[in-house]
Amino acid sequence: MAKYTVTRACGHQERVDLIGPHRKREYALEQMEGSDCYACVEEKRQKENEENAAAARAAGWPTLTGSERQMAWAETLRAAAVAKTRDSAAWWPEKYPELEENPAGIIEAALLAQTSAAWWIDNRGGEIAGAVTVAAADVARALGLLQLLQREDLGPHILVRPTINLPRPDAYPLTPMVRAAVCSCGWQPYPQKNAALAGRDHIEGLAAEELEAVRRAHPQDVPHACTEELGLRRCLMRPFLRQ
Template sequence: MAQYDVTYACGHVKTVDLYGKTSERERKIEWMEGNCLCPACYKAEQQAKAKVLDLPALTGTPKQVAWAEALRNEVFERLEFEKLAKGKNPTDEFLAWLKDQTESRFWIDNKGGSIALLEKKWKNKKEETKLEGTPKQVAWAEKIREELTAVVEENMGQEWFGLNALDLETSAATIISYHTDYRGRFDDLLKVLAEKAKEM
């Protein structure tokens, strides 16, 4: 590792740590100087785009927020492109749902996802059954259901029938039990979800 003073495309100079062979470091410096804004200018640019798009502030660590802002702006720019170039008009309800995603983690977890995939997530969320339990249980269970759904989709695919057992479950306590009883036993959890889905 070595430190280098890089003059970014915006004209600001910042000291950065670079790794690898000298030739690779030199190539990276050349690319950064010709193509990148300094971190402060980049952050300001992303915040300005968010303001133009009327997007709320994101929550998370400063690093997460900076990354998530760029990812979110990219999604809204793609939406605008699809609207102008392909005549696709997203519903106001879908746009409102996207704007309501203020956790940086949402945008990071969905990086590279298509608009169609985000629309599917929105529709699935709409169709999820309301959970019963105390407000604290419901809040915890909703978070668990969202996390479990993401893990199951990643491993089994979005069309896996067992996801119905998560989407249609009405008991917050049952969702919480999936988290507590099957921690570290993912295969067993999949069997339980599959059996429950067959009964529905």
């Protein structure tokens, strides 16, 4: 172990103990010299949190709930997520030329509806995906992905699972997406990650006459509108209709 005196980017000096090979210690010292000390980082973070909290109050955003530390952090996460959502408004028409409504407003409303500071902390970095998951049906409808639900010849309780692509964050190699699950009756599971099990329970919970009508519209052993006219590989309702 070796002791070093490091002058941080903020001008403050710190006494640090480092272990490991000489090259590794040199690298650690370079990183420390290029960043502020812990006290300055905390001061900047606290100031940013306070500024975002004041801006949220001025904008009339809902008050967050949680511990004082959680709420302070969540204010900054919320402000950044709303800003990213507003910046993405121009992206949606480019990706979905046939959209019926720009979903940026829907996503922002879903974000602001989350008043638990813990939700913001748990979803940090993926706040937009979390909001789309909450408002999956409204977002999919705005993007024109639910035309299937308008097909009366497909029978009652049509369950579809459109894929909603999201704006790609900077330095993120893959296009993030959300698989929505929406029923023609307006039902959608939450959280969406349990859509398969929730969909089965939703269908099985129908009254006997409703379930029979669904089975008639989606036969198990012959092709029908889902597979023939819409070009799907399989009927999306079949997994939920097996007797």
